[in-house]
Amino acid sequence: MIKNQNQIFQEEFEKLNTEQKRAVETTEGPVLVTAGPGTGKTQILAARIAKIISTADNKAEDILCLTYTDAGAIAMRKRLLQFIGPDAYKVEVQTFHAFCNLVIQENLDYFGLRGLDAVSELEQISFVHKIIDNFEKDNPLKRYVGDVYYETKKLLNLYDQMKRENWTAAFLHSHIDSYLEEIILSDELRYKRDSKYGKKGDLKVKEYNAIVERMMQLKAAADTLNTYQDLLKQNGRYDFSDMILWVIDAFKKKPEILSHYQEKYQYFLVDEYQDTSGAQNEILQLLIQYWDSPNVFCVGDDDQSIYRFQGANVENILSFKNKYIPYGLVEIPLINNYRSSQYILDAAKVLISNNNTSRINPNKNLVAKNPDYANLDNAPTITEYHNLAHEAVGIAIQIETLKKQGVKLNEIAVIYRKHAQADDIIKYLQVKNIAVNTKKKIDILHEPLIKKIVQIMRYVSAEMHKAHTGEVFIYEILHYDFFNIPPIEIAKISVNVSNKNFNERKTSWREEIKNAWSKRPSDLFTQNSQQGKELMYASKVLEGWIQSGINCTVQQIIEKIINESGILAQCLTNADKRWNMQLL
Template identity: 40%
Template sequence: FEENKNVLAGYQEKFQYILVDEFQDTSGTQNRLVQLLINYWNVPNVFVVGDDDQSIYRFQGANVENMIEFANQFSNDLKTVVLTNNYRSTQPILDISKTLINKNNERLVKQLPGLSKDLLSSNSRLSELKHLPVLQEYNAVKEEMAGITQKVAALLSEGIAPGRIAIIYKENKYGEELAAYFRLRGLPVYSKRSINLLEDPFINKLVTLLRYLASEHDTPYGGDEMLFEILHYDFYTIPPIEIAKLTVEVNSKKYGGEQTSIRKMLSDKAKAPAKDLFDTGLNAGLKNAGSIIESLVADVSNVTLQQLFENIIQKAGVLPYIMQHPKKIALMQLLTAFFDFIKEETSRNPFLTLEGLINIIDLMESEAIPLPMQQVSGSDKGVNLLTAHGSKGLEFEYVFFAGVNASSWEKKRKPGAGYKLPDTMFSQAAARDDEELRRLFYVALTRAEMHLYISYARYKNDGKEMEPSMFIAEILEEHTGIAAEKVVVSAEDLFAFQSLQFTAQAPEIDKAEEDFVTRLLEKFVMNVTALNSYLKCPLQFYYQNLIRIPSGKNEATEFGSAIHHALEKLFRKMQEGGTETFPSKEDMLADFIWYMKKHRENFTKEAFERRMEYGDEVLRNYYDKYIHSWNKVVAVERNIRGVLVNGVPLKGKLDKLEFNGKEINVVDYKSGDIDKAIPKMKGPNDKEPNGGDYWRQAVFYKLLIDNYQQKDWKVISTEFDFVEPDKKKEYRKEKIVITQADTETVKQQLTETWKKIQDRDFYTGCGKETCHWCNFVKNNQLEIALHDLEEEE
């Protein structure tokens, strides 16, 4: 906009009426964008909504001054409406909050004449309630946590829904400790926290591994410092003494003038034959790590960036490490979020290299740009544990505002290292910091609807004295009717509370995983891929369809998607053209090329060129084969949801529906070898008692559409249309006509599988030697049962 006035003018003409919601949260860049759009008019049509008292994101670039400057800029023509009716909180809660926020000077009511902001409780359900906020002083932090835990347990026993209760605190550390006690006590917990992935220790390990591979690819044997650290990672479980021995040997050879490195030594020792019968050779863990490193260094030049990261997950021991870890759910969330970041960057730049990715990460770290993630744990029906920032926009019947100590809220401010700020500048910055904190405190207070408990401790658990936050004094100074109530937790109750930390950790771990799986199952809807996966191996379903192990897209899958896209556009353009005429062959190929280029990041240079040439060939011949016989009465890429069969929710995405009145032939495009696909189209038999995957897919689609209440359709058949020719260069279609017996069989499979999934019966594998996930579990000693096939044999 700033560089191209014509582009700006176009958007100014397009957006003549502008609404800005949550104006107090706009960053400098967002505010500048608004200003550019409205500066064409002397009196623009702009409507901004915001609460200056809830401006709490200055660390993200938001600034309450944006609102003040806007008000001053248009003061002559500004129409201001102050909403003073509050429908969330009781009047006592509003009064105590007002006392606090009135001490701020950066407020519109103090900048604009005639404004008043005295909030009035206007919810008829709350307006007559006079529960005063309760201020509680505990002797020590552990007693505060014990007291809150007891109070919450009492509320739950009285029938208060867990979701109506919240514990709010300043820092995540407080919530993490309290959440652990809650889980050990058996209290349901739900917490969300914002984290910077680039500051997480687990993600730092992966970044270091990526950084090392980039370094070795650029300058072989130059990254010994990083490799030394990597070998100590718990992905490998190598005894530190073995790493130390190897390092000493490398250094001794260097002192002797020999050119070597840890990586080279690992490789040489792994290849060296045993000197004698008693020579045990290189430690097995080191040997394995060396082999992994060599494989990954080679991958840097030969696979896509997404595939490289997937190989790190699979080869470098990352996935087994996660699945064996007590906090595997949290680690899986971190891994998925970081992989999503890599996918996003490669989508933005299909030619991004590993070195380029490391440069992006380095730039983000040097400029303090976070890689944000919302980490969720527990069930959303649990007691809410939130930071003050995370509580914004929410409301709860009971709020426990905990840990309100100066050490958490008013940390010491330090001028920048290496220079001294002028006294006036530093005092202004300190005052501004206080006002930002006061707004954050205000937000936390006003989350409460009826009951508000504010608490702090006088001593740390180690006996060191702590001061209450300055905001406690501000409340007491203005509200003489409120006094700090000293709460004493009995020695017996405190002992019972502290004893929880010595309880076996398994219940907490089990509960965390149980809550995570519960959340997944609550949202789970059966599709044919999940059904086939479960029937093949419940472990495969657990890893691939439920918790969804992160993976990159491979070239075969993306090539198939490009073919699908070209065919979808072909039929859509025929329908939209109005003459029922198919576009030209070149038009169809252009859509294929567009998709391939858009998803270029999923192909190596050689694979992209090969697939482009092959796709051009198969699509040209496919077009010529069917152009004069295609049914034109069709629906393409139809998403169907909201279907129930025997109480099982179903969904599916169908490539094409061909109509003969209300009778349907479902068409599913298939790429790949047709000869390998034929056995999958057979129904139940002695070899495959559950039937083939494609047969089941055909029947599933009939159940899905026949039970779709929004349409009176009936599926007669499903046709698999192979878009790649067979070995004789012929294009083939295979049609399955579905019988009543077929539908009853798959309906039974659906019902039984759904029940097993809801009963969490997916921790037992099929036990077949060729099963990837069963072998993954066996090879990594994961504690998941494997089905014994001997009984069946």
């Protein structure tokens, strides 16, 4: 006998525990479910949608389900197909970005965004470089030596954060000022006892000034967001965070657009609520603000506040709870776990208990309910170390011990938060000739070898467009090891340039480098000076690359730099030659 969707739903519903059933059946009003991994969140979301559709005159089109990832949306749709069949495609199951794109596409006349393309990473970098190039001399972010574009990644990260949280520069300025007012009064910046640096209670001026300097840099960085947005607009580009901000702006300025979606959707469900950004949360709040007690169902994990580095933000859950308690908020904690053993859950509770200040249910005790895992005899051991260095060595020694005991290396795994934490462990294991297999994404633009090539390209580009505008790069470039020029010789040229410019005998690095090797041997170098040859070679290849900038493609110039600079020869003789060749 073929089962219909209703039978399948009823069978699955009966498998739910008491709290899960309560979450499914409480279809009206605000509901907050706190649930961690392995508690059946996706199942109850799908079952709840099926329950709503089966009640009264509700239709699938009345429901908006917002997820954090595309994978979450796909998983939800598959589960719905089991419960309600083809009607699953009528339920609006979208990520926040996809929903905002839907709003934009349905209101193109208002948004006027035809012809816009998503900005590429290279374009983002180019726009930020333009911003940096136009810094005033007194801008706290302006650099005159080293990598003048050092702040590029930081600025892009800040722009992304400001957009995701819908922060303005004025908002950041205000909070920075408040922070500085608070920090100057804090005990952390006061001497605890008399010393040669100050008396007990005196302000630690050096530390305070360092904080002020960082905050001024943050203010200056925040002020550049509008310029970045203007560059995106001028070039017909947008990023995904812009879509959410556009819709927020439209909902606020054009009430009829907002009211259309408030009338269209009567039930709102949000998965992974702790992962929503400030801007995403504002989209939700605007949609449900029409009702004092909206039919909104949010599922979040307050324990994931430990994943703040990945974007988890438990503050959204706390603010939602506080806002809707007066309007009959129903709170449902899911404590039955179907994925882990009780040992694992108890150990996790010990660690997570440190986050009590940011948890909704600090006394929550998860219970292992899956008989296949619940009673597994594999209690974890928690080891505390004095510092990260001790931890790295301790873990490496444990791995070495396990190997000596005959444990296969492919049965040993190390899970860490950041790749940098594994570096010391890997180095120790390599010294002990213990093979390591690790995978991580590498931004090759931050690899030392590639950074050198990029810096040379910046110099060539600057000199090609306007002579002597690449001076800020040349001092560093001449120190690159593949040129093998002694630092003392570079220092001599630097002094010559400074002295002549100070005495108004204007000169440039390009001229002084050429003069240095073209002088008579007795004048600057000895007859067979290797240093003179190296300086001469560096000068000739640099001049050649500048000329190539006019006559060759970018790819050809990069090829010339790799071949003619000595980079390729150096890579082939280096201990890390395989890795270096992969980078090239």
